[in-house]
Amino acid sequence: MxxxxxxxxxxxxxxxxxxxxxxxxxxxxxxxxxxxxxxxxxxxxxxxxxxxxxxxxxxxxxxxxxxxxxxxxxxxxxxxxSGSPRPTAPPAPSEPGPQEPSASREGVRSRFRRPLLTTALAGGLALAAVLTAVSLPRDSGSAPRPEPLRPGCTGAECTGRSSQPQACAIAGSGTRTVAERRPERGPSMDIRYSPFCEASWARIWFGRVGDRVEISAPGQGTRWTEIKDRFDAEGYLSTPMVGGGPEGLKACLILDDTGERHCLTS
Known part of the structure; x- marks a missing residue:
């Protein structure tokens, strides 16, 4: 092969x-x-x-x-x-090419004999056309504005769902960390809250296969996730969301090798 x-x-x-x-x-x-x-x-x-x-x-x-x-x-x-094909940029405006060779020298000279008034009048008309075009109102219907992005869920209806597909953690949505644990060694964890979706979740990173993190909120039950392979361990791994927050949240990290529990509250 x-x-x-x-x-x-x-x-x-x-x-x-x-x-x-x-x-x-x-x-x-x-x-x-x-x-x-x-x-x-x-x-x-x-x-x-x-x-x-x-x-x-x-x-x-x-x-x-x-x-x-x-x-x-x-x-x-x-x-x-490696030279992989990339999107091509729009071609730059080409340089003006050479003049047509058909014009005689006498024709070229005659063009320079135009009265100055004619040239000034042409320039004035062109300027007036530009000013008129700028002052005309634009057709607002020609470029409709995109609809604002809305969250896929809010509050209790977010419970059990992933934050990313619901647009709860997109840039500019105000998502913030409300509690975190960052030891010098071993897994780190935090609690994230999205005012955009009115929901929260916990994250783990620097963990090992088998490590688990869970989050709970009053009246929303407990949601959890576990590091299943090395790919999960390479970056952030988030729990499903619970509705509500940022107050009254509790998240716990459970280490697979020792069974230790490290908990945070907001």
């Missing part, structure tokens, strides 16, 4: 990782397009490995999936160095 190599292989590896990350968010291509700076058709090409996405777009997807971007950006750099 012949192994693929070169730019095609590097691009396909990146595309596979991006597709897995997109699946983690639970977002459709349409939803992904609404929450990033790329269109649906562009995402289709990026996830199929036919085109190298912009580097900033990789960071956007990692933020949506609540994953550190370091590994994906390293794959992007490798694909870029």
């Amino acid at each position: 012949t192994r693929r190599s070169g730019p095609e292989h590097s691009l396909l590896v990146l595309a596979r990782e991006l597709a897995a990350l997109r699946a983690r968010t639970g977002l459709s291509l349409d939803a992904l397009a609404r929450r990033t700076t790329a269109s649906r058709s562009s995402w289709h090409r990026y996830l199929n490995g036919t085109l190298l996405p912009p580097r900033a777009l990789v960071q956007e997807l990692c933020a949506l999936a609540d994953k550190p971007a370091t590994r994906l950006l390293a794959l992007w750099d490798l694909a870029a160095e």
Whole structure:
């Protein structure tokens, strides 16, 4: 069997990782397009490995999936160095070409004999046209404004759902950390609250396979997640949400090797 190599292989590896990350968010291509700076058709090409996405777009997807971007950006750099095809920029305006050779010298001279008044009048008319175009009101219906992004759930209806597909942790939504535990060694954890969705969740990072984190809120029960493999352990891993917060929340980290419990309250 012949192994693929070169730019095609590097691009396909990146595309596979991006597709897995997109699946983690639970977002459709349409939803992904609404929450990033790329269109649906562009995402289709990026996830199929036919085109190298912009580097900033990789960071956007990692933020949506609540994953550190370091590994994906390293794959992007490798694909870029391998010469993978990138989106092409609009062509720059071409330089004016040479004049038509059909004009005789006498014709050229005659053009310079125009009266100054004629040239000034032409310039004045052009300026008036520009000023008129600027002053005319624009048709507001020609470019409809996109609808504002709304959360996929709010309050108690968010309980049991993932924060990313519901747009609860998008940039600019006001999501904040209300409590955290960062030891010098071992797993770290925090409690996150989204005023956009009026819901909360807990995260773990630097953990090991088998480590577990859970979160509870009054009247919302307890939700938890567990590190299942090394990929989960490489970045942030979030619990499903509980409605409410930021007060009255409790999150606990349970270490697999010792059974120790480390808890936080908000």
